Amino acid sequence: MISFFLQNFGCRVNQAEAFEWAEQFQGGGLRLADDAAHSDLILVNTCTLTSRADRDVRKFLAKVGRDNPSARVIVAGCLVDRARAELERVPNVTLFANKDKGALAEMVLALARPANDASPSRFRARALLKVQDGCDCSCTFCIIPSVRGGSKSQPPESVLARLEHLTSQGFREVVLTGIHLSSYGQDLEPKTSLQALLKEMDKRCPGLRLRLSSLDPRLLGPEMREFLAVSAFIRPHFHLSLQNGSDRVLRRMGRKSRQADYREILADLRRLAPEAALGADIITGFPGEDEPDFRTTFEFLETSPLSYFHVFSYSSRPGTAAASWPQIPQSETGRRTSLLQKLSLQKNADFRRSFLGQTLEAVVIRKARDRVELLTANYLKVLAGVGPWNEGDAVRVTLDRVEDRFALGVIRD
Numbered sequence: 001m002i003s004f005f006l007q008n009f010g011c012r013v014n015q016a017e018a019f020e021w022a023e024q025f026q027g028g029g030l031r032l033a034d035d036a037a038h039s040d041l042i043l044v045n046t047c048t049l050t051s052r053a054d055r056d057v058r059k060f061l062a063k064v065g066r067d068n069p070s071a072r073v074i075v076a077g078c079l080v081d082r083a084r085a086e087l088e089r090v091p092n093v094t095l096f097a098n099k100d101k102g103a104l105a106e107m108v109l110a111l112a113r114p115a116n117d118a119s120p121s122r123f124r125a126r127a128l129l130k131v132q133d134g135c136d137c138s139c140t141f142c143i144i145p146s147v148r149g150g151s152k153s154q155p156p157e158s159v160l161a162r163l164e165h166l167t168s169q170g171f172r173e174v175v176l177t178g179i180h181l182s183s184y185g186q187d188l189e190p191k192t193s194l195q196a197l198l199k200e201m202d203k204r205c206p207g208l209r210l211r212l213s214s215l216d217p218r219l220l221g222p223e224m225r226e227f228l229a230v231s232a233f234i235r236p237h238f239h240l241s242l243q244n245g246s247d248r249v250l251r252r253m254g255r256k257s258r259q260a261d262y263r264e265i266l267a268d269l270r271r272l273a274p275e276a277a278l279g280a281d282i283i284t285g286f287p288g289e290d291e292p293d294f295r296t297t298f299e300f301l302e303t304s305p306l307s308y309f310h311v312f313s314y315s316s317r318p319g320t321a322a323a324s325w326p327q328i329p330q331s332e333t334g335r336r337t338s339l340l341q342k343l344s345l346q347k348n349a350d351f352r353r354s355f356l357g358q359t360l361e362a363v364v365i366r367k368a369r370d371r372v373e374l375l376t377a378n379y380l381k382v383l384a385g386v387g388p389w390n391e392g393d394a395v396r397v398t399l400d401r402v403e404d405r406f407a408l409g410v411i412r413d
Contacts, residue, residue, distance in 0.1 A: 002112050003031045005039035006123070009057055010047025012177040012213040014077060016130035017101060018045050022123035024105035030112060032123065036060075037067040041112055046079035048147060050315035054079060061090055074108060076101060081147035082318075098133075098148050125365040125391035126211075126375075127171040131159050131197065132178030136187075137216075139243075140254045141286065143317035148179055151187050156197055160204050172394040173209040173235070173363050181212065182219035195224055202233050209363075209377070209394070211235040214281065217242060217265050218257055225265065229272030236276035237379040238269055242309075243283050245300030246293035252322075253286060259300055270305040277307045277351070277379035282340060285314040285333025287325035294336050302343060307351035307379075311340040345404070352380055352402045359398045359412055364389050374409070382409045 004025050008018045021043065026032060033039040042064055047053040057079055064073060075087055076096035087095055094111070096104050134149040135142075166174055178184060185192035201210060210233055217240050228234055240262075244250050247258050269278055282297070301309060313333045316323045355378075362382060366373040372389055374382040374397055382397050383406050389395060401408040 001031045002029075002040045003033040003038070004041040004043060004112075005033045005036045007036060007042065007044045007060055009045065009053055009060075010049060010078070011179070012128065012175060013130055013133065013179050014045045014047060015124075016128035016175070016177040017077075018043075019123055019128040020130070021105050021108075025109065028105070028109040030109070036064055036071070039068065039071055041072045041074065041108070042068070043074040043076065043108070046075060046077040048078040048082045048143060048317075050312065050317075052313075052315065054083070061093075065091060072111070074104070076104060078144070078147040082143065122391060126173045126175055126363060127166040127169075128175045128177055129159070129162060129166065130154070130177050132181055132184045135180040136183065137180065138254055140252065140321040141283065141314065141317070143320055144179060146319060151180055151183050153178075153184050153186070153188050153192075155188065156185075156192060156200060159197065160200060163201060163205055163208075167205050167208060170392065172392055173211060175211045175213060177213040180216060181214065182216040195227055198227070198231070198234065202231070208233050209235060211237060212239075214239050214241050216240075217262060218255070220265055222268065225268045226272060229269055229276065235377045235379075236273045237279070237377070238273075238276060239279040240265070240281075242280040244286065244289070244293075245282075245297035246289065249286055249289050249293050249297075252288050253283075254321075259296070262300070263304070266305050275355075275378050278305055279379070280306055280309040282309045282311050283314050284311060284336040284340060285328045285330075287314070287322050287327055289314075289328060298339065298343070301340065301347075306347060308348040309340065309344045311337050311344065313337045349402060349404070352399070352407045355380065355399050355407070356402065357399065359396050362395050362397045362411075364391050364393045364395060367391050372411075374411075380407055381405065382407045384409050384411045387411060 006018045006022055008014050022032060036042050046057045073093045075093055077098060080087060080095050080097050084095060132153045134151045135145045136151045182194060184194040184197060201208060215238060242262055243253055243255060245259050250257050266278060269276060316327060360376040362374040362376040364372050365375050370386060371383050372386060374384060376382060384397055396412045397409040398412055399407045399409045
């Protein structure tokens, strides 16, 4: 039986695409393998958001070439759109640009000519559902619109049918993804919105647990904030693409946001959903960011109700406006990144400690011989002892200790 392995780089949209391909491949007769070294077919879904992402893809492809030179390698996604000529030099490779991803599964199955006796296994404990792709924004640092194209939303009925399929398969939590999720529906005819889609999801799939990927604060008005915070079916976890805390840097980024806007949004979410995890993406070392700008961002993050932030060192992307501007030395950018990462760890540990002794809803996301890994509704990673639980099961866990990156707890049911 032909086996396949999926290696994913980058955003949750890529994860959602890989999740769907895994289901389609297994439905078509392929077997999901545990590692790339012993797989007949390897699919690599790439990212090119940063130079580090490019480097990680190249490193993985080189390792595949050494460990499994006879495997057929499928490379898809953003790096294909940006650096196709480079990837064409990889031995035994087939390339798929982003625009061709819709036909990928069918074409791969035609190439593989699989048997029909595969026994499906879950690719992930939680389902991922992509409802939107591309972006119409023009941030000066971002290459994604040039490799993904403009915003494209899936029709609501198509999304709802897919959601019903996932819930019928027993998934207890679904992660909703999009490159610019907040703009969902604005390109459709007639126009709709993310809020309208979420309301329909709640009607069609009662009991659903839905988690949202990154949200754009520029499209997070008071009505939407209240809806998200009080909706029982939406997990209390909101991740925002803030990018910086300095008004001057935000203007250079083309973000059209101000720190005061961020403070208002975060204060509203914390007031409406006191238990919610609030996260953010932050870029350090953006061209022109001086030390006062960085201190402004640091102080904003330190005093904000954010419970964690993902910190990215600015990476110059060819073809973007910011790539032509004077760059900040990597050593200085690295220093700023390290300071913010330490602050994030401290704030996240404080957030986890605030729930010690409480019992929270959670999903089993990974099971090993000596422990299970859980994710609570409000995005706390918890380790607990083994028991009669499987990946994807909904449980309740009481937190009794906090360590560096995890909490430790006891499952109650």
